[in-house]
Amino acid sequence: MTSVEAVPVGGSGELVRRAAAGDGDAWADLVAKYTPFLYRIARGYRLSPAVSGDVVQTAWLRLVQHIEMLDKPEAVGSWLATTARRESLKQLRAGQRECQLGAGEYDLPDHSRSPEEEAVVADTRALLAAALGRIPDRDRRLLLLLTASPSVTYAEISAALDMPVGSIGPTRARTLSKLRHELHAADAGRDVLI
Numbered sequence: 001m002t003s004v005e006a007v008p009v010g011g012s013g014e015l016v017r018r019a020a021a022g023d024g025d026a027w028a029d030l031v032a033k034y035t036p037f038l039y040r041i042a043r044g045y046r047l048s049p050a051v052s053g054d055v056v057q058t059a060w061l062r063l064v065q066h067i068e069m070l071d072k073p074e075a076v077g078s079w080l081a082t083t084a085r086r087e088s089l090k091q092l093r094a095g096q097r098e099c100q101l102g103a104g105e106y107d108l109p110d111h112s113r114s115p116e117e118e119a120v121v122a123d124t125r126a127l128l129a130a131a132l133g134r135i136p137d138r139d140r141r142l143l144l145l146l147t148a149s150p151s152v153t154y155a156e157i158s159a160a161l162d163m164p165v166g167s168i169g170p171t172r173a174r175t176l177s178k179l180r181h182e183l184h185a186a187d188a189g190r191d192v193l194i
Helices: 012-020 024-044 049-069 073-097 115-134 137-146 154-161 165-185
Strands: none
Touching: 012 024, 012 049, 012 073, 024 049, 024 073, 049 073, 115 137, 115 165, 137 154, 137 165, 154 165
16 A cells, blocks of 8 residues: 555636646646656556556546546546546556566576587587586686676685685686696586686
8 A cells, every 4th residue: 555645736627627628738737746746646656666666557548538528627636536547556456466577586598509509518518517516616616706797806705715815816717726726637628718
């Protein structure tokens, strides 16, 4: 539920009558006066900015469709607020039926590669994982921190590994050399670029 919003007041009845008669300036004044209010209502239902925009557009569309049928043109703010609340609730109910997938939430297949390319990528990942498993734990953790997303600063890596900041670069170079050696030992180094 949303908190009670104050409906903008003053001069709305005349604006509605002029808008119903086709006055574009009156429409512009109505939109300028009530759109921020309608957005606050929609966002009060914790709808996303995009869905809130849809709610606001729908409220304006309903007013265009029904402006000549309004019994009390001076109460257009309350009419718009009720319409926005109903549409917000409708969007909430519709959203509960939809499955929202966040980026990276599920590991969906990448259909841009052929099955053969997918097999090569899977084999390469397996070889790399095995090689990472054969290097010392501290080196492996360093590489994982350096490739983390979102990126980790050298200061954070220094604190996590109890390693001076100035040692991170040279240690990284030695660790990559060890990893390269492990990959070559497994006869896979020619297929992996490091």
